[in-house]
Amino acid sequence: MNNFYTVLVVDDEMLIRQGIIHYVDWETNGYQIVGEAANGKEAIKKIEQLEPQILLTDIVMPSMDGIELIQFVKKHYPAMEIIVLSSYEEFDYVRKTFQLGVADYILKPKLNEKEILTTLDKLISKRTNLQQEEVSISMDDVVRKLIHGYQTIREFNYLRDVLQEKTISLIEVFTKPDTELHLSKRKLCALFERMNLPISVNEISIENYSKLFLLYTKEQNSMIEAQKAIEKISGTFKMTIGEPFSETSKMKEIYEAIERTKRFHFFLPDKRILYTNHLPNATDPTFLFDFNHFTHLVKHRQIEQAYSYINEYIENITETYAMEVHEFQSWLGNICFNMIVLVDNMDLNTEKLEENKYNYLKKVNDAFDVQEAVTVYQELIAEVKELLLTNVASPPMIEQLLQYIDENYQEPLTLEDLANHFHFNPSYLSSYFSKQMNQGFNEYLHKTRIEQAKNLLKKHEISISSISEKIGYSDPSYFTKVFKKMEGISPRQYRRKVVDAK
The missing domain is CATH 1.10.10.60 (Homeodomain-like)
Structure with missing residues (x-):
């Protein structure tokens, strides 16, 4: 057991959160990250669960911003110390946070290990009411760091000792945004107990709507039985099962293979469970998309032909898995955007279409699978056809x-x-x-x-x-x-x- 000051990190940019969490050697310097959140609402839930001593928070965030969060904390947790993360242009907000009682602030352009630790140490030296708490090494935190390549030697050795001579499996489960993910460590443990399988389970939250389960056992056959049992669990979620391994050093490699599988989940909407070692081969597309041809069709109001051309290309991409998910979403979003711009240049009454433009782009970007993405494009085509048929400018x-x-x-x-x-x-x-x-x-x-x-x-x-x-x-x-x-x-x-x- 070691004594640490506990810290919660709040920022809507995941890269900044991950950088703060993983690039600072917290425990060597007497601190421990006990949680993270992407906005004020998430932070309040974490604060109520974890009661950290120090809150490191951004100001400008969606859902609930830093100002509202600080007001809540000072009302309900007055002893909690707050350090604000700020950009240069947010200084008016920073001034307001000092009026609310924050301890200090750090400019994001200067965000590095030295600046963070110096600010925290200065805070600790001024506050005699903060006492270090005993916090054990968290297995979940160590796994999270290891799969992202940030673990310390001490943490790696700890994980190696726990998992020594065991068969290990990583399983990622994810669902649509705004859909509750019901599968949990408790449910898996109950399942394995009913089957008399000696499987240990850890649950690691990776991001919203996604969980990573770490399974380990001394009996290799038990792991095979466990994976078969997991396949039969019903639910609206999708699942990727990594290849079993026994060396802790392979964990990052296995996790990266799981992440690459998300492309196949996207293009195989009817497949709920995929194994990383049983995936179809990704190949180059059999023809290249001709954007000029697409533009020509739309300009000449040949919307059905444009739609058919898009569908043909999407079918080819789906069959060959030739794009990463973000590449496909970017491409289809670009198609939707240009379709709207081209129609807007036809001297038609496109006010409604223009209002929906960014909504279409957001829907494409948020699509859970290729079917959802294509449905968005179909909605746009239907609206364009209706516009051409009924436009008052005709x-x-x-x-x-x-x-x-x-x-x-x-x-x-x-x-x-x-x-x-x-x-x-x-x-x-x-x-x-x-x-x-x-x-x-x-x-x-x-x-x-x-x-x-x-x-x-x-x-x-x-x-x-x-x-x-x-x-x-x-x-x-x-x-x-x-x-x-x-x-x-x-x-x-x-x-x-x-x-x-x-």
Whole structure:
């Protein structure tokens, strides 16, 4: 047993927390880190559980900032000493924290072992009310340091002695954000006890929504049985089981293999449990994504083709595991962002789409697996298609379409010709035209041609076949069929009717 001053570290940046925790030789200097938190709310829970003597906290944090946390601590734990971590631009906040009773502050740009220990030692020399407490070496803390490569020789030797001549297994369990992770050390111990398996369990919190379980036993067969039993545990969480090992020095290597497996969990959403030594091979994608082609499709409003092109590429990435999770999320987020920018340049009413832009990016970045990420993109595609169909800025476009038809009806005009001329997707143009005109493109084209035919039929010198050709029908019999369908009589009967009327 050793006497230490106990410290809780609070900062929303994980790298800063890890740096403070692992780069300072705390115990040699008489201190021990008893916990960490990412914001004020988490810190309060840890304070109530651990009651540290010293609080080392950032000021600007989400959920509950440092000011609120300091106010809470000074009200409920007045004896606790507080040191503030601050950036240069946060000095107004620092001034306020001194008014609340903090002991000192450290500028983040100067954050190093010497600065931290000097500030703490100065605090201890001024405060006679702080007494060192007896704190034993924590197995969980030592494992956490070892897998991140920060352990001291003393800690490594301690872990080696505990795990000597034992079969060891690391198992990581994680779940979706905002979903409670129900699997615990207590449940695993109860399971192994029912099975009469001599397995010891340690539970290490790695980050929010993720736990690492350290299992160890003297009986190798018991570890095999334990892993099989764990596979049968039901729940919404995902699990990675590392290859069993016996040398403590391999723990960091095994943990890194577990972390690499997260890529496969992401691209295999239906697989709940993966073993690090039974993974599919990651290969290069069979084709490269052409961003210019994607841009061309969106600019020409060929949204369905753009969607299909994206899907084809995602399927290829999913089959080859060719990207890390953060790379895929960054790529898809970039696709979503550029899709919105391109649509915004189409002179449409994109106010709602613009409001949702960063929400789409956040959803992609927070996606638990590839299915969730693709669902976000599908939502965006649906919103873009709806926008193109219903946008209030579209009447000038319908006028251009009608003018083009009026000027070219005598040509063999098709919907595809019109779509190509105005850079529309034919399917979209068909829906758009019908919505604006309450009739389809072909119906409108026939009406335009038949109206022109009626004018020409009043002139006796022009034959029926010539009229058919002049208004865009190459087949006179087809012209007659369309005319009779729309007017109820044939072109010849219509001409006689006009003559009789005169």
